[in-house]
Every structure is written in structure tokens, then in C-alpha cells.
Amino acid sequence: MQHNQDTRSRPGTPSLLRELNDRAALDLLLDGELLTRSQISEHTGVSKVTVSQMLTRLEERGLVAIAGEQAGGRGPNAALYSVVPSSAYVAGLYMDFDLVSAAVADVTGRRVAEASLDPNGADDPVELVRGAIEQACASAGVEVSRLSALVIGSPGVVDPQTGDPSLAVNLPAWHQGALAALRGVLHKPVVIENDVNLAAMAERAAGAAAGADDFVLVWLGGGLGLATILGGRLHRGTAGAAGEIGYLPVHGARLPTDIRHPLSGGFQALAGGSAVQALAADYGFTAATPAEAVQAAVAGSPAFLEALARRVAVGVASVCVVLDPGLVVLGGEVGRAGGTALAARVAADVASICPARPRVVPTGVPDEPVLRGAMLAAVAQARAALLASVADPQ
Numbered sequence: 001m002q003h004n005q006d007t008r009s010r011p012g013t014p015s016l017l018r019e020l021n022d023r024a025a026l027d028l029l030l031d032g033e034l035l036t037r038s039q040i041s042e043h044t045g046v047s048k049v050t051v052s053q054m055l056t057r058l059e060e061r062g063l064v065a066i067a068g069e070q071a072g073g074r075g076p077n078a079a080l081y082s083v084v085p086s087s088a089y090v091a092g093l094y095m096d097f098d099l100v101s102a103a104v105a106d107v108t109g110r111r112v113a114e115a116s117l118d119p120n121g122a123d124d125p126v127e128l129v130r131g132a133i134e135q136a137c138a139s140a141g142v143e144v145s146r147l148s149a150l151v152i153g154s155p156g157v158v159d160p161q162t163g164d165p166s167l168a169v170n171l172p173a174w175h176q177g178a179l180a181a182l183r184g185v186l187h188k189p190v191v192i193e194n195d196v197n198l199a200a201m202a203e204r205a206a207g208a209a210a211g212a213d214d215f216v217l218v219w220l221g222g223g224l225g226l227a228t229i230l231g232g233r234l235h236r237g238t239a240g241a242a243g244e245i246g247y248l249p250v251h252g253a254r255l256p257t258d259i260r261h262p263l264s265g266g267f268q269a270l271a272g273g274s275a276v277q278a279l280a281a282d283y284g285f286t287a288a289t290p291a292e293a294v295q296a297a298v299a300g301s302p303a304f305l306e307a308l309a310r311r312v313a314v315g316v317a318s319v320c321v322v323l324d325p326g327l328v329v330l331g332g333e334v335g336r337a338g339g340t341a342l343a344a345r346v347a348a349d350v351a352s353i354c355p356a357r358p359r360v361v362p363t364g365v366p367d368e369p370v371l372r373g374a375m376l377a378a379v380a381q382a383r384a385a386l387l388a389s390v391a392d393p394q
Contacts, residue, residue: 018057021046022390025054026063026083030383032108034080036070055081063087063386083107088148088382089140091133092374094195095125095154097170101371102132104140104147107386109379113140123173126181133186147188149381153195153370155223160240163192167241170223191377196243197234198373199331199365200227205376208329208364216325217363218245218316221332222273222290226319246272250314267318271311276334279307291333298341305338309345313353316346320356331363338362 024044028035035043041051058064065084069077085106093102101116115136122128129152137144156168165174182190200209200217209215213232219225226243228235235242246268247256256265269275273290280286280293283304287293297304316328328350329335330343339362347360365372 018054019390021050021054022057023387025051026058026387026390027383029064029081029083030107030386032082032085032110034067034082036078036080038078040081058390061390063390085110088386089142089146090149090151090375090378090382091136091147092371092378093129093132093150093152094368094370094374095129095152095171096195100128100132101368102136103371103375104136104142105375105379107148107379107382109375111375112142113137115139125171125173125178126185129182130185144186144188147186148385149378150182150186150188150190151198151374151378151381152182152190152192153198153374154192155195155225157244158192158194158236158240160236160238165192166239189381191381193374193377194225194227194236194240194243195370196225196227196331197236198377199369200229200234200329200373201376202365202369202372203329203331203363204229205372206365207369208361209327210364212327214325215327215329216319216323217329217331218312218319218335219332220271220276220312220330220334220338224268224272224315225332228323228325230323230325245315245319248315248318250318267315271308271315273334275311276308279311280304283307289333291337294334294337294342298338305342305345308338309342309349312342313346313349316358316360317350317354317356320350320358321354324356324358326358328358328360329363330360331365331369336363 025040028040028043037048037051041048055064063084064081066079067082068080070080071077085108088107089104091102091104100119103111103114105111113136115132117132119128134144154165154168155170157166159166163179164176165178168174179190179192196217196219203209203217204212215229217227224246226245246266248267249255250267250270253269254265276290277293280297283301285293285296287296343360343362351357
């Protein structure tokens, strides 16, 4: 059998049927659920005898093992099967100007170790990433060579053609060629993804947009961002710049004059972190971060929240008249700090200035949304590789 042959073009040979059955069983177990032979038979529609053969082959490959027994039925207790968690490991990483955080998980998505580094002025992102990954792997007792996938969340624009960061205002050391350099030093598959896009993945998996096929995540923090999910698919744009709403031209704010330093113009000048802090100060609230200022204002100044909501609504309405997503999630540190109080005001203001009537809600991901999204993406890649290996054991 030629392993690189597309199974869709192969006849229904016994070997192909075995591969399909084995993949179906493994796919069922990859979420970490414990299942008996009977349950696998019910889910896959094949006989218990065939399931036994499938499980034997997967056990021989080290992918599946007996993890316990199901008591309570007549006769002997039924064996419970699970995927072997250590059959694959992955790493996720979030990189920003002041923090590099990494985590290692097994193929079920369970985190086994975490690490964080302070860049402290370091100007080589490749070495920072390698250091964080090596530290997390050492903590997990897992060799870097055992990683099946590594996904990095990065602010800014990621070129869909090359996979390289092409514009990262907060990380000027990111450059074309960084992806190849990372793959070269780590000798592993590496993916760099926009941070807000990854946060949206976490939001859709277990946040305010759980299961939603159409929504946008508006990121409100030091910088601004947008992730768009339409028909269950992430929209990146031709150049990877879809969602860079800090550059959005808005009335009352001058246009950015330097795309590498957009803080002085566009929507960023209206609702970015510095603008939020300045607005809070006008209402008597001063704090070290935009989120802290908003948290203080939520408890004591409806007038400030109303002013902030009007600003945020300008950007949200601009998005909604183009996409009409139905659901808008306010993420980032400011979106989380504003909570339902800010979200409700933004919804009312959007409805008053455009025909769209989106439901606006605060983020449902309590912490580390970008890192969570990176882990989800990395686990998905590792699972896909395991499933492919069943058809191509070489």
C-alpha cells in the first residue's frame, strides 16, 4: 500500500476499511472520555468484534490503553478504554512586549506545565520563544523533541502566505524569517497566529461565544483588535490584516500618519488603552492600567461608562454595518473589566446609530484567552497528526 495515496481515491479494500475504523475509534477517544467496547460500537456503527480488533491495533501502536472498568452491569465489568495522554504533547505560547508565557499539554488538552519569562529588553524573539518552551518542557519532564505542535500567539499582522509576522507594533523585533528560524532551532512544526484570533478560538470553545458560528470578538486593551468568525471559519484577509481596527478611521480622530505607530490616530486614539486612561482621568479615576481605571469607574461612575461606551460603539457599529454578526464579544482587559455594564451600554449605543442589532456581551474566558487559544490550536494539530498516522504508520 502506498501511504501517500489519497484514501478518497482508493477502493474499499480491507486495509482502507481498517484505517477508517481505527481513525473513528481514536477520534472518539481523543477528547479524553473513557468508553467501553459497546459504547465505541454504538458510536461507530461497527460490531463489537471489529471494535476489539480496532482497539488491539491502537493498543499495539501505543495510542489507546485500558484505563479502568465500568461496574454495575451483568457479568464481568466492562473495560474502559482511553487515549494514551502521552501519545502526543504540544506547546502554546503568548508573546507580548512585557511577557512571554508558555504551557505544555498532552493530547487530551490537559496542561502539564507552565512557564513565563520577562523579556527584560531582550531583542531576539527566537531565543525568547526557545527559552520559554525549554523551561516549560523541563518543568513538565517532556523533551522538546516530543512536541508534536507549537502555536504562538502574537499581536499584529501575520502574513497568511508566509506565516511570518509582518507588522507587530508592540514587538518590533518580530520580522520576516522568524518562523523559519523558530522551526530551525526547535526542529518542530511551529505556527504563529494573531493573538486576538486565538482568543476568539478560546471564546468559541468555552466562552461567551461557545458553539457560535457567526460572531466577532472586539479586543479592548492597550491596543485594539478584532477577530471575525463567519460560518464557523476565521477570516484573516488577504494580507492577514483583517481585524486591525486600531487603524479604523473614525470621526473626531485624525488618521494615523505612521502605520507602525498608530497610537495617535484612528480608532486607537479614541478607544485604545491610553485614551481610556485619559478619559477615566477626566472623570476623576486614575490607575496604573486601563483595566484598573475601568474597574474603579464601573463601581462609581455611570457617566464614565456611558462616555466610554459611546466611543467603543463607534468601532463596533462600523464593524456591524459591514458584517452584521449578531453577536459581539468584548474581550481584552478593558472588555473584561467593563463586564455586562459596559456591554449593555455599547449594545444600546450601537442600536441607536446603525441598523444592526447585535447582542453584545463581555468575554466569558476568565484568564489567558490567547494562551488558551494557542493550546486549543496546538492540540487540534496534534490530534490531526495522530489520526493521519493511523493511515500512514510509517
